[in-house]
Amino acid sequence: MAMRRGTNLPRMGDFNQSVILEAIRRSVEGLSRIELVDATGLSAQTVTNITRRLLDEGLIAEAGRTINGPGKPRVTLRLVAESRFAVGVHLDPVVITVVLLDMSGAVRRRCAVRTGDKDPERIADVMARTVEAVIDDSAVDRDLVAGVGVAAPGPLDDEKGAVIDPPKLHGWRRVPLRDVMADSSGFEVMLEKDTVAAALGEQWTGRWAADRSFLFVYLGTGIGASLVRDAEAVRGSTRNFGEVGHIIVDPDGPACGCGGRGCVEVVCTPQAIVGRAERDGLFDDAVDPDDVQAVEQRLGELCTRAKAGEEGASNAIRVAAEHLALLIPVLTDLLDVDRVVLGGPYWERLRDFYLEMLPGLVHRRSATRALRSIPIDGTVVGEDVGAVGAACVVLDAVLTPRASDLLLED
Amino acid sequence: MAMRRGTNLPRMGDFNQSVILEAIRRSVEGLSRIELVDATGLSAQTVTNITRRLLDEGLIAEAGRTINGPGKPRVTLRLVAESRFAVGVHLDPVVITVVLLDMSGAVRRRCAVRTGDKDPERIADVMARTVEAVIDDSAVDRDLVAGVGVAAPGPLDDEKGAVIDPPKLHGWRRVPLRDVMADSSGFEVMLEKDTVAAALGEQWTGRWAADRSFLFVYLGTGIGASLVRDAEAVRGSTRNFGEVGHIIVDPDGPACGCGGRGCVEVVCTPQAIVGRAERDGLFDDAVDPDDVQAVEQRLGELCTRAKAGEEGASNAIRVAAEHLALLIPVLTDLLDVDRVVLGGPYWERLRDFYLEMLPGLVHRRSATRALRSIPIDGTVVGEDVGAVGAACVVLDAVLTPRASDLLLED
Numbered sequence: 001m002a003m004r005r006g007t008n009l010p011r012m013g014d015f016n017q018s019v020i021l022e023a024i025r026r027s028v029e030g031l032s033r034i035e036l037v038d039a040t041g042l043s044a045q046t047v048t049n050i051t052r053r054l055l056d057e058g059l060i061a062e063a064g065r066t067i068n069g070p071g072k073p074r075v076t077l078r079l080v081a082e083s084r085f086a087v088g089v090h091l092d093p094v095v096i097t098v099v100l101l102d103m104s105g106a107v108r109r110r111c112a113v114r115t116g117d118k119d120p121e122r123i124a125d126v127m128a129r130t131v132e133a134v135i136d137d138s139a140v141d142r143d144l145v146a147g148v149g150v151a152a153p154g155p156l157d158d159e160k161g162a163v164i165d166p167p168k169l170h171g172w173r174r175v176p177l178r179d180v181m182a183d184s185s186g187f188e189v190m191l192e193k194d195t196v197a198a199a200l201g202e203q204w205t206g207r208w209a210a211d212r213s214f215l216f217v218y219l220g221t222g223i224g225a226s227l228v229r230d231a232e233a234v235r236g237s238t239r240n241f242g243e244v245g246h247i248i249v250d251p252d253g254p255a256c257g258c259g260g261r262g263c264v265e266v267v268c269t270p271q272a273i274v275g276r277a278e279r280d281g282l283f284d285d286a287v288d289p290d291d292v293q294a295v296e297q298r299l300g301e302l303c304t305r306a307k308a309g310e311e312g313a314s315n316a317i318r319v320a321a322e323h324l325a326l327l328i329p330v331l332t333d334l335l336d337v338d339r340v341v342l343g344g345p346y347w348e349r350l351r352d353f354y355l356e357m358l359p360g361l362v363h364r365r366s367a368t369r370a371l372r373s374i375p376i377d378g379t380v381v382g383e384d385v386g387a388v389g390a391a392c393v394v395l396d397a398v399l400t401p402r403a404s405d406l407l408l409e410d
Numbered sequence: 411m412a413m414r415r416g417t418n419l420p421r422m423g424d425f426n427q428s429v430i431l432e433a434i435r436r437s438v439e440g441l442s443r444i445e446l447v448d449a450t451g452l453s454a455q456t457v458t459n460i461t462r463r464l465l466d467e468g469l470i471a472e473a474g475r476t477i478n479g480p481g482k483p484r485v486t487l488r489l490v491a492e493s494r495f496a497v498g499v500h501l502d503p504v505v506i507t508v509v510l511l512d513m514s515g516a517v518r519r520r521c522a523v524r525t526g527d528k529d530p531e532r533i534a535d536v537m538a539r540t541v542e543a544v545i546d547d548s549a550v551d552r553d554l555v556a557g558v559g560v561a562a563p564g565p566l567d568d569e570k571g572a573v574i575d576p577p578k579l580h581g582w583r584r585v586p587l588r589d590v591m592a593d594s595s596g597f598e599v600m601l602e603k604d605t606v607a608a609a610l611g612e613q614w615t616g617r618w619a620a621d622r623s624f625l626f627v628y629l630g631t632g633i634g635a636s637l638v639r640d641a642e643a644v645r646g647s648t649r650n651f652g653e654v655g656h657i658i659v660d661p662d663g664p665a666c667g668c669g670g671r672g673c674v675e676v677v678c679t680p681q682a683i684v685g686r687a688e689r690d691g692l693f694d695d696a697v698d699p700d701d702v703q704a705v706e707q708r709l710g711e712l713c714t715r716a717k718a719g720e721e722g723a724s725n726a727i728r729v730a731a732e733h734l735a736l737l738i739p740v741l742t743d744l745l746d747v748d749r750v751v752l753g754g755p756y757w758e759r760l761r762d763f764y765l766e767m768l769p770g771l772v773h774r775r776s777a778t779r780a781l782r783s784i785p786i787d788g789t790v791v792g793e794d795v796g797a798v799g800a801a802c803v804v805l806d807a808v809l810t811p812r813a814s815d816l817l818l819e820d
Contacts, residue, residue, distance in 0.1 A: 155778050164780050212647050225744065236746020237622050243743035243777035251661035251671045258775060260736070261661045326670070333653035334635065334744065336646020365668060367653035368565050370574050 016042055017050050021059065021079070021399055025104060026206045030063050030078035051077060059083045059103070079104055084399075085140050087148040087187070088391025089127050090194060090384070091177075092345055093168040093221045093292045096123070097387040098130045100138050100145075103395065105204045107388060109138040116293060120175045128184035147188040147397075149390035150181055151197035153222060158239040161191045167245075167265070168221045168292060192393045194386045195224030195242050198379075200233045200396065201389030202341055207380045211338035215331055216379075217324075219344040220386075221292055223268050225331050249326040267323050270346055274298045277316040296346075303349040317353045324354065325361030332374055333367040343379025344386070351378050426452055427460050431469065431489070431809055435514060436616045440473050440488035461487055469493045469513070489514055494808065495550050497541050497558040497597070498801025500604060500794070501533070501587075502755055503578040503631045504702045507797040508540045510548050510555075511805065515614045517798060519548040526703060530585045538594035556808045557598040559800035560591055561607035563632060568649040571601045577655075577675070578631045578702060602803045604796045605634030605652050608789075610643045610806065611799030612751055617790045621748035625741055626789075627734075629754040630796075631702055633678050635741050659736040677733050680756055684708045687726040706756075713759040727763045734764065735771030742784055743777040753789025754796070761788050 023039045024031055031039065036047045054060045054077075061080050065073040081104040090097040100109040111134050113126055131148060153166035161178025163169070182189040192200075199216035208214050208228070218224040225242040227234040235241050245265040246258045253262025254272075266272050271289040278286040282302070287294040305313035328340060340362070342354060359376045363369055381388050433449045434441055441449065446457045464470045464487075471490050475483040491514040500507040510519040521544050523536055541558060563576035571588025573579070592599040602610075609626035618624050618638070628634040635652040637644040644651050655675040656668045663672025664682075676682050681699040688696040692712070697704035715723035738750060750772070752764060769786045773779055791798050 155781065157781055237748045238746055238778060238781060240778050240781075241744070241746040243746075245777070246743065246775065247740050248658040248661060248672075251658060251663075253661075262658075330657050330740075331744070333656065334651070334741070336648055336651040336653075338647045365656065367655070368648060368650050371565065371567055371648060371650075 016040070016046060017054065018399055020047065020050050021054065024060055024077055025079045026209070030076040032066065032074035032076055034074060036077070057083075081106060082140075083144070084395075085138075085145045086391040086394035087131055087134065087145060088197075088387040088389065088394070089131060089148060089150045089181070090197070090386035090390055091123070091127065091150065091152045091163075091169075092194070092386065093118075093153070093166070094296055094345065096127055096130060097384055098127070098134045099384055099387045099391055100134050100140065101388065101391040101395065103399070105388075105392065105395065107384070108140070109134045110384065110387075111137075112384075114293070118169060118171050120169075120172050124175075124177065124180045124184065128181060131181075131185050131187075145187060147190060147394040148181060148185055149190045149192060149197065149393040150177060151192055151194040151386045151390035151393075152177060153220075154193040154195070154224070154243060155238075155240045156191060156193055158191070161189075163191075166222075168290070170290070188394075190390075190393050190397060192390060193224070193226075193239065193242065194218065194220065194389075195226040196233050196235055196239070197389030197393055198343060198381075198385040199226035199228050199389065200392045201381045201385045202343065202379060203228045203231065203233060204389075204392040204395070205380050208339060208341065213335075213337045214339040214341050215328075215335060215337045217328065217331070217340060217342045217344075218386075219270075219342065219346040219350065221270065221345075223264050223327070224344075227335055227337065229337075244327065244331065247327060247330055249323045249330075264323075264327055268320065268327060270299045271295045273316065273320045274302065276319065277302055277313070280312065280316065282312050282316060299346065300349055303353070306353065317350070318357065320350075321354055321357040322361065325358055325365070328358065328362045328376075329365035329367070332362070336368070337374065340374060340376045341379060342376065343381065345383055347379060348383055354378075426450070426456060427464065428809055430457065430460050431464065434470055434487055435489045436619070440486040442476065442484035442486055444484060446487070467493075491516060492550075493554070494805075495548075495555045496801040496804035496808075497544065497555060498607075498797040498799065498804070499537050499541060499558060499560045499591075500607070500796035500800055501537065501560065501562045501573075501579075502604070502796065503528075503563070503576070504706055504755065506533070506537055506540060507794055508537070508544045509794055509797045509801055510544050510550065511798065511801040513805065513809070515798075515802065515805065517794070518550070519544045520794065520797075521547075522794075524703070528579060528581050530579075530582050530587075534585075534587065534590045534594065538591060541591075541595050541597075555597060557600060557804040558591060558595055559600045559602060559607065559803040560587060561602055561604040561796045561800035561803075562587060563630075564603040564605070564634070564653060565648075565650045566601060566603055568601070571599075573601075576632075578700070580700070598804075600800075600803050600807060602800060603634070603636075603649065603652065604628065604630065604799075605636040606643050606645055606649070607799030607803055608753060608791075608795040609636035609638050609799065610802045611791045611795045612753065612789060613638045613641065613643060614799075614802040614805070615790050618749060618751065623745075623747040624749040624751050625738075625745060625747045627738065627741070627750060627752045627754075628796075629680075629752065629756040629760065631680065631755075633674050633737070634754075637745055637747065639747075654737065654741065657737060657740055659733045659740075674733075674737055678730065678737060680709045681705045683726065683730045684712065686729065687712055687723070690722065690726065692722050692726060709756065710759055713763070716763065727760070728767065730760075731764055731767040732771060735768055735775070738768065738772045738786075739775035739777070742772070746778070747784065750784060750786045751789060752786065753791065753793075755793055757789060758793050764788075 063078040067073045081102040084103045088099045097112045162176045178191040195218040213229040216226045246263045250262035250267045253267045256263040256266045473488040477483045491512040494513045507522045572586045588601040605628040623639040626636045656673045660672035660677045663677045666673040666676045
């Protein structure tokens with residue numbers, strides 16, 4: 001219900017606490033109370049009260065005093081990174097990645113398991129056992145683990161915590177992954193779309209904090225888009241924001257299962273790029289497009305050959321970049337963002353080619369090109385951005401109530 | 411800068427005042443203080459303090475007492491619709507529409523001027539004179555007019571308050587419309603994209619308040635999209651949210667100036683629909699596609715003939731609906747909204763055809779069709795939605811600080 005309600009004072013306290021924690025977390029050297037007043041706009045009294053509570057809870061600690069001329073020395077407050085942890089799990093058709101993050105957002109442990117298995121129960125079992133192994137291996141106190149975030153391909157049924165029918169996870173139909181993982185791990189579990197989680201992971205680094213918004217383009221087995229605006233990941237009404245698979249980018253492209261032609265799903269995905277290269281005679285045979293591991297390997301080979309200067313391979317990558325350069329302006333023109341960040345499991349291989357080609361191609365098609373040029377960058381989190389983002393969903397829920405939380409709910 | 415800051419108590423007061431005003435505005439019969447406590451979640455003391463201020467300022471008035479059993483009678487508080495007014499101007503290539511709204515959002519006066527003229531100075535002059543005429547004619551005290559909202563085709567340069575280069579307004583290049591209108595009218599002027607203004611106009615009716623979000627599809631000389639989420643119009647980073655002209659909806663469609671083929675701009679617009687009908691032999695000759703008035707007339711004729719049962723004309727409209735039915739799922743899949751509302755200058759003619767055909771076509775292509783069906787409706791504001799929305803931009807700025815305003819700015 002969209003009727004706005006009044007603001008809630010106790011929640012405002014939570015909100016201000018999260019603002020202070022975030023300011024401390026983002027400062028490399030820590031901040032004094034005076035600096036916090038400057039940074040947050042809150043009163044000295046509020047800063048004193050909240051920091052006392054955070055000290056009591058062990059979330060922050062005093063870390064040295066600075067004497068700046070006369071007056072009392074300033075006490076620097078730092079985040080205690082080891083005060084809380086979160087686990088992030090990324091369910092990708094090729095690989096399951098599990099990370100353990102501390103409260104600073106740093107990855108403390110990581111484990112990636114490649115599995116050709118598609119059976120939901122066995123996959124969930126692998127996920128749960130990997131979570132256990134990562135926590136055990138880290139020697140972190142389980143009681144300090146705030147929860148498990150799971151990033152999965154969309155669309156999701158948020159209410160049921162279920163994965164509906166991801167195109168590349170055959171046999172997955174309305175799997176209630178949230179409850180399954182909660183039962184097997186014993187932790188509170190939060191389910192998020194992989195693309196949304198990835199954007200949140202990028203947001204947590206603080207690297208793009210100077211922008212009011214950025215579009216994250218996720219290059220995985222599928223292509224997705226997500227959006228961070230005013231420091232919050234946009235989730236949409238059903239937590240399914242960012243389905244872009246059936247946007248047409250190649251009017252001459254192959255037929256798509258949706259009845260259309262040249263959709264992102266049949267043109268921009270790794271299996272589409274590899275399939276086109278195979279049809280162009282760059283490989284002696286064709287791999288099964290559903291064999292995600294074979295496709296991944298072939299895309300890697302294509303990039304290696306392109307880097308080595310093979311013209312056919314370079315052309316294949318150039319065509320892929322041109323198609324992506326048709327998708328990105330569709331998204332930036334609609335969403336009106338300050339920046340584009342690319343990432344996901346396939347980003348690292350394509351990085352150098354795409355960063356060279358995309359900015360010019362995208363700018364020429366931008367509806368606001370007369371006004372500005374939109375910078376295009378690569379992820380700073382790296383290939384684990386889905387798993388890292390999934391853990392950030394948990395850290396986020398624990399530590400940073402959102403501006404929207406200030407409004408009373410029915 | 412996206413760094414979040416603390417909440418600001420004085421602004422929270424403004425915010426709570428706006429919440430109370432909105433609750434009173436949306437109630438048809440008015441609300442008592444007790445009902446306001448229920449509706450807003452604010453304390454009785456806060457409601458008493460704020461309503462006293464609103465009474466002093468003349469924005470609300472006491473309107474009768476209700477006795478409900480024992481205890482003090484309840485005083486009903488109603489909005490004083492005549493306490494403030496706003497002017498909305500819609501600059502469309504075919505027609506300039508000016509409306510005067512009172513604080514309830516009701517249209518008090520309306521004037522539409524058709525002009526084939528494209529010269530920016532003369533157009534601005536017509537706009538300013540029509541604003542004067544509408545205010546004079548209404549006999550409203552100029553001091554009660556809070557400002558003038560101008561809805562114009564995008565993209566806009568928000569910083570300079572300028573219209574950059576609307577495709578159908580030849581000769582308009584970076585016209586600083588905001589300052590021009592402010593100088594000629596003497597009012598404060600707010601410039602908004604026509605599509606964003608239209609969504610805001612719909613939002614102000616309260617008709618869609620049960621949804622957390624809706625997509626507004628604007629059918630004008632150009633096609634645009636806009637989004638209301640959590641009761642706020644989404645504007646994007648440069649106030650240019652919703653440019654959809656170069657999304658490909660017909661792989662077999664005609665070439666577009668952008669270098670692509672089958673874009674919304676050359677397939678879904680009135681001139682595209684009329685052009686296709688002309689090529690199909692439904693008319694004896696072809697009108698100049700830049701002659702917006704001739705195109706408008708021909709589209710009207712096409713609809714009339716389709717309504718009369720002429721097969722060729724029906725087919726032409728059906729094809730237009732099918733193309734729009736390719737655009738809408740692209741937008742709803744990306745934005746993840748609860749509802750689609752269609753409107754704009756050309757809506758009324760196409761209404762019956764589109765409302766019959768679109769829901770089924772759109773649902774079949776929706777990425778979340780396994781989860782839900784997204785309702786599709788027509789505007790409740792009508793053909794003046796751009797001008798009404800422009801006036802709502804002013805009412806909105808005056809009366810309803812947003813949740814985001816609760817955060818301190820640097």
